[in-house]
Amino acid sequence: MTDSLEPLSDANADLAKESIALLHQYQQLQDRYTALLKLNQLTSDCADLSKLFTQVHRAIAAVMSADNFYIVLYDQTLSTLDLVYHVDEKDHMALGVYPLSKFAGSMTNYVIATGKALLATPEVIKSLEEANKITAVGTSGIDWLGVPLMHDGFVIGVMVVQRYSADTRYQESERDLLEFTAQHIVTAITRLQDRKRLQAAVDARTRELMQQIRDREKSELLQESLYRISELTNDPDLVIDTFYRQVHNIIGQLINAENFYIAKYNASNDELDFAYVQDQKGVNSHQFFKKRKLSNRFTELVIRSGETVLLSQQDMLALHEQGKTIKPEPEVESWLGVPLIDSGELVGAMVLQSYHSATRFTEQDAELLRFVSRHVASAMQRREVADYKRKAHELLEHQVKLRTAALEDEIKQRKIAEEKLQHAACHDILTGLPNRAVFIDLLNHAIARSKRRPSFKFAVLFLDLDRFKVVNDSLGHHAGDMLLKEIAIALMQVIRDTDTVARLGGDEFVILVEDLESDEVAHEIASRITELLSAPFYIDNQSIFIGTSIGVLFNNARYTSADNMLRDADTAMYHAKDKGKGCYEVFDASMHKKVQNALSLEADIRTAIAEQEFVPYFQPIISMTSGKVVGFEALARWHNEQRGFVLPSEFIPLAEETNLVMAIDLQILEKSCQQLKAWQQRFGYQHLYVSCNFYCNHFFSLSLPQDIQAIIDKTGVSPQQVRVEITERALLENSDVVLKNMHALKKMGVKILLDDFGTGYSSLSYLHRFPMDVLKIDRSFIESVHDRDNHQAIIKTIIDLASNLQMETVAEGIENLADAQLLEAMGCMYAQGFYYFKPLPSKEVAEILASNV
Template sequence: MGKIDNKCDQQTEVTNHSEDIELLRQKNDDLQARYTALFRLNQLSQECDELNHFYAQVHRTIASLMTAENLFIVLYDQTFSLLEFVYYIDEVDECPEGKIDFADYEGSFTSLVIESKQPLLVTPEIDQQLQDNALVKEFGVRGTDWLGVPLLHNDLVIGVIAVQSYSESVRYQEADLKLLTFAAQHVVGAMVRLQDQQRLKNAVNARTKELMAQIREREKAEVLQESLYKISELSTDVNLDINTFYSSVHDIIGKLINAKNFFIAKYNIEEELLEFCYYVDQKKDDLIEEFKPRKLSNRFSELVLRNRKTVLLSYEDMLELYKQGKTQKPHKNIYSWLGVPLIYSDKLLGVMVIQSYESKTMYTEGDAELLNFVSNHVSAAIKRRELADFERRSHELLEQQVKLRTLALEDEITQRKQAEKLLKHTAAHDSLTGLPNRTVFIDLLSHAIASRKRNTDFSFAVLFLDLDRFKVVNDSLGHHAGDTLLKIIATELQSIVREKDTVARLGGDEFVILIEDIDTQGEAFDVADRITEFLSQPFTIEDQLVYTGTSIGILFDDDRYDSADLMLRDADTAMYHAKDSGKGRYEVFDASMHKKVQHALSMEADIREAISKQEFIPYFQPILRLDNEELRGFEALARWQSDKRGFVYPNDFIPLAEETALIQAIDMQIIEKACQQVRTWQLDLGCSELYVSCNLFSQQFFSSNLPNQIKRILQRSGLAPKNLRIELTERALLENTEIVLTNMQALKEMGVKLLLDDFGTGYSSLSYLHRFPLDVLKIDRSFISNVHEHDNHRAIIKTIVDLATNLQMATVGEGIENLADAELLQQMDCMYGQGYYFAKPMSAVQASAYIQEKIQSNSILK
C-alpha cells in the first residue's frame, strides 16, 4: 500500500510540474507579446508620415494584445479646455466632430480619466454606482464594459485612449487595464514626437509660401526699380538726342506693359496746345496728320489733362463717353485705352498714352497704377532733361560772359570786395539753403516791433513752420535726400511770399517767415494756406516719391511784445499746438495756449501725487466666448478717481503719462488692484477660472526687473499666474528684442499668458510671431467696427484668425459694437470677443453684479 501511495505522489508531482511549465510558457508568451508591441509602438513615429496613420497603427498594435474592436483616442488641450477626437472606431456611435469644449463633456467617463489622471475600468456594476452618485451622465450608447487610460506627458494629461465592448462575450479585467496603461505609456512619446514633426512641417510650409511670395514680389520690384533707374540715367545724358531719349523711354515702359502703340504729348499752357513729341502706332496710316500739334478739343487725351488723373477705358467706355457728349466718337478698332498725366511739382507737363488694337490685350487697374507710378519718374526725367538743356545753354552764355569780363574779374580790388560780401552773406545766411539765419531774422523782427511802436497802423505776422515726417525722410533715404528736400522747400517758400517778406531757417526742419506791412490777418492766412497746400504734395527726391507736410504757428503783432525772442517763443508754441491738433494745419497763437502748457504741467504734478495716493483704479470690460456669450475674463482698464479733479477718463491723462514715463507706475497699480479684485471674486463667487488681462506700456518690457514685479504682485494678491494675462503692443517686440524676449519667457515659465494687443495695425510680421512666446492675438478694433460692411476687413480678420490657428494661438476681437459684427467674427472662427455690444467697462461693484447675473444664467466658466 505504501508503494502505491508513493507512485501516486510521484505522478501528482509530475502533473504539477507540467502545469507550472505551461504557466511559465504562457507568461513568457504574454511578456514576449508585450515587448513585441512595445517595439512596434516605438517604431511607429519613424514609420508613419501622418498622425492619422499612426493612430490606426496604434489601434492594430493594441488589438494584437487584447480585444479592441471599439477604440478611440481623444486629445485634451489644457490651455483652452478643449477636446478633439482624433481617432474613432466604434460599431455603434459616430465620432464627435471638431473641437469640443471640455465643459460640454463633464460627467463622461473620459472627463473622469482626465480629471483624476488615473486609468478607469467601468463595468455595468460600477457604471450604476457612478450614476447613483450623480458622477456621470449619459453620453452616447452605453456598452457592456468601458476601459480608458490617460495619456500623460510631463505629468499633464494630453489625452485619453479608450476601448469599449457592447457584448457580454467581451469583458475587460484588471489585466486589460494594466495592459492598456502599459501601451499608453509608450504611445505618448511617439505621439508627441509626431505632433512636433507635424507642427514643424506646417510652420515650414507656411514660411515657404511666404518666402515664395516675397521672391515673386521682389522680382517685380527689381524689374520696376531697374526701369526707373534707366529712365533716370537717360535724363542725365545731355548728349543724348531728344528723339532717342523718348524712344528709350518707350522701350523701358514696353518691358513693363504692352506698349506697342504709345505716344507722349506735351501741354503748352500759354497757347492751350497739345504737341506730340513722340509717337508709335500700328494702325494709323498717316501718323504725321494724326499726331500734329492741335488745340485742346474733346479727344481722350484732353480728358486726362482736364482731370489731371489716370484714365482707363475700354471701347464700350469710350463709346459711352461719346454718347454723353463728353468726347468725340472713338475708332472702332480700339479695344483698350490708358492715359496718365505727366505732372512735376504740381505742374502739368503733358500726357502719356498706350492703346491696344487687339482683344487679347486689355489693360487693367494694375497696369494703370503701374503706368501712373512710372509717369512720375518720366515727368521728373523730362523736367530734368529740360533743365539740363537750359543749364547747357546758360553755361554756354555764361562762358561768353566770362570771357568778356575776365580782365575785370582778375582785378584784385574786385576780388576783395566779392570776398568780403561772401563772408558777410555766409555769416548772415544758412549754409544749406542760403536763407537768412536766426540772427538776421531776430534783427528784422526787432526792427518790425520797433516800427510797430512808432506807427500803430503798421502790422505784421510771424509764421513758424515745422516739417512733418521729415525724420522719416532722413532715416529712410539718408541726410543727402533730406538736405535736397530742405533746399527745394526753401526755394518754393521764397516764391510764395512777397519780395519784401523774409523767409529764414532756424535749423533742422524749422523755418520762420516775417510778413510785414499787412492790411488784414487774411493775408497771413493766405500765405499759410498756400504753404500747406504746397507741402501736402509729394516730392521726387532721388527718384523716390517723398511725402511731407507742415504744422504752422501764426503770431500777429501786439503792443505787449517788446522782445523778438518772446514773439518767436509764442509762435513756436502755436506751431506745437497745430502739430498736436493733427498736423498739416496752422493755428493762431492765443493766451489759451499758455494755459494749455500750464495745464499740462499742473496735470503732471497731479498724476505724480495720484500715484503716491493710489488713486488709479481698474475698470473691467468682459471678455466672452462668441458662440454662447460665456464669460471667461475681464480686461482691466485704467481710470483715475482724483481727489482734486473727480473722475478722470484715460484720454485726459494717459497721453501725458506716457510722454512723462509715469504710465509705468500707473500700470503696476492697475495690475495689482485688478489681481486683488479677481481673487476676491474667485473666493466670494466661486468662479476659480476667471482671469484678468492687463495692459503694459512697451517700455515696461525693457526692464529686467519686470518678471520679479509681476511675481510679487501675484504673491501679494494670491492670484494664480494662469489667471493673469499681460497685453503688449507690437512696438515692444521691435525694440530691445533680447531683453523683451527674456522677460516674456520668464513670464511664460511663471504661468502668465501673453497677449499681443492691436494686432494688424503695425508691422504685423510673421517673424516675431514665430520668435516670441505669444498665446493670444487681439484683433484691433479698427478692423472689427462694422466689419459686416467691409469686405477687405473681413479678409484681414480671416487671415489673422487662420494665422493664429496655425500657430496654436487664440484670437480675441476688440471693439464689437453690434450683433452683426459678433456673428460674423464667430463665423470666421474667432473664439472670443469684447466690446460695447456685450458690456462697457465697469467699476468693480458693477462687475460683481455682472458676474452674479452670469452665474445665475450659467454663462460663466467656473
C-alpha cells in the same frame, strides 16, 4: 501497485495541459506587450497620418482578429466624418469626407453620440435596434467592436474592428486593448495635425516674405534704373545718340526691349522724328522711320491720345478693320507705346514691339514703362537743354576768341551768379520762398516799427499742413516736394503785395501780414488759405487733399522778439489741430492757461505718485467654460482732493508723455499684489491672479525684472499669480532688450500677455520669437463681430493660432450674451467686459469673492 499509478498519470496530464494554457496566455501577453510597445513608438516617430493608420492596423492585427478595420475622424463643427482608413472583406467605401447624416443610425454614429466603447454582439445589436438606437447599415457581422477617439473630453473619431464569422469572438480584453490603443492614436493625430497647421502657417508666411523680397528687388532695380537715367542727363560729355542707346539698355533690364524706338513730336509742325530706333528683324523699312507728318499709324495713337496703348495682333487688326490705322505687319505679336510727357507737355512716344509669341507685353509692363517714361521725358528735355547749352557755350568761347567784348558778358554772368548765391542764402531752395532767417529779420523789423509807431498793426500766420506725412509715405518724397512747390505758389496768390510768405522747413509756412487796417484782414486771409488748401491738388495726375491748420497771432506790446511771437503763433496752430484740423485759431490768454493747466496737472501727478494716491480697480476675467472668476486686470484710478475723480483719459496721456506712467504702473502692481494676498488670506483662493498693463518703456529698461521681483518679495504673492501686459509697440523698438527682459520674467514665473493683439503691427515672427503666454483679442473686433464676417474670421484665426502655439486667449470688451456665446463657440478660453463685470474697487470685488468665485 497498478491502481495507485493511474491517478498519478491523470494528474500529470492535467498539469501538462495547465502548463500549455499558461504558456499560451504568456505568449498572448507577450504579443500584446510587443504590439503596444510598437504603437507607443509609432505615436512618437510617425510623421504621416496615412502611414500611421496602416501600421496601427498591423499592430492590432498582431494581437487580435482585425481583418475588418476602419478609422473615421469626426468634425463636430462641420458635422462630417472623414474615412481615413478602411479595410473590409465585404463592404467597400472610398476614403474621404462624408456628411454625418450618411452614417445616421449606424453603430459608428452611436459611439460618437455616447462617447463610449461598444462591443456589439448579435444580441446587443438586436437590443439596440429594438430600442431604435441603431439601424442596419452595411453588411451585418457577428461581432462589432468600436471605441471612441477622445481629445479634451470631445469625440474626434471612432476606431472599429468587426468579424463576419463566429470562429473567434471579441471579449472585454479586446475592448480594453482597443481603448488603450485609441489613446495613443489620438496623441499621434493631434500632434501631426498641429504640426500640419503650424507648417501651413509657416509656409504661408514664407511665401509672403519671398513675395516681399521679390517686390523689393524689383523696386530696387527700378530705383537704380531711374538713378542711372538721371546720371546720364548730368554727364556733359555724353552725346545724345549715346544717351538714347544707354536709356534703351536700362529699360531692357526692366522689360523685354529687343525692338525699341523713341519718336519725338514737334507740335508746331505736327511732325514725328524718330530719334532712336533698334529693330531686331527690320520688319519695317527705313522709310517707316523717316521724319513724317502725323498719319494713321500706331505711334500716332499714342501721340493723339496722350495715353498708354497696349495692343495684341488681334487688337491691331481690329483697329485696321475699323479704319483707324493702317494694316499691321503680320510679324508683330505685341505692341506697347507710352507717351513722353514733361511738365505737362507731350514731347514724343516710346514704343516696344515683339515678334515672338513667347513675348507678349502685359498691363504690368505698361505701368512700368509708363512710370519710367516720365523720367525719360524729363531726362530727354534736360539732355537736349544740356546739349543746347553746351553748343551755346562752345559758340560763346569761339566768340570770346573773336571779340574781346565778350569779357563784359563774363563779368555780367558772374554778377548774376553772385546774385543767385545771395538769393539762395536768403530763400528756400525747394520753393524759392524766403527762409526762416529772412522771416525772423523781417518780423523783428516789424516789432521794432510797432514800438516806434503804436498805430502800426501786423499779424503772424503760422501754417502746418495736416496730411503731408501721409503724402510723403504713400506717394514718396518727390510727390511731397512737388506738392510743397504748388502750395507755395498758391499762397503767393492769396496774400497781398505787402505781405510776406516764408517756409520755415518741412511742411511749415509762415506769413507776415503788415499794415493791418483791422483784424478782419488777417481773418480773411486765414479763411482764404484754409479754403484754398481744402481743395485738391493734382500731382502726377493724382488728386491730393492736404488741408492746413493755422495759428493767427496779432502784435502786442509785450512781444519784444520774433522768437516769442513764432512760439505763440505755433501754440495757436496746435490748438487749431486739436480742434479738428482744417481751420485757424487766434492766439489768446486761454491758450496760456491751457499750457499752465498741463503744468499744474503734471505737478499734481508727481505729488499723487509721492502720496500713493493711485489705486487699482479690478475687472474680473472669467473662464468661458466654467463661468468662474480666474483673475483680474488691474486698472489705474486716481482720486485727488482738489480735482476729485480724475478720468484715466485725462491723466494717462500726460503721464506717458512725461514718462511718469512708469512710476504709476509699479505703484498699481504693488497695490494689486497686496490686495490679492489679502484676498487669499481671507477667502483661501490660490488660483486667482492679477494682470497689470505696463508702458512699453518699462521693457526698454534692464531693471524691469528686478523691479517686479522686489514687489513680489515685498507682497508675498507667488510669481505665477502675477501677469504683465505688453503692447505690440514695445516689440518694435529695442527688441533685444525687450526679449532679454521677457525671458527673465518667464524664468521668474511671471506670465506675459500680448495686449490688443491684431490692431498694431501683428506678425507671426513676434509669436515665435517673443515668449508670450496669452493673446488678448482687442475689443475693436468684438464690438462689431456680429456685423462684420471678417471680424469673426480674424477672431477664429487668432484663437486657432494661439491654440496651436499653446497660448491662452482672452477676449476683451464682451458687452452682451450673444458676444459671449459666439466667443465661447469659437473656442476662446477667457473673457472680460461689462457683460460680466465693470472695473470695480477692491471692496466690491471682495463681495463677489465672498459669494464663491
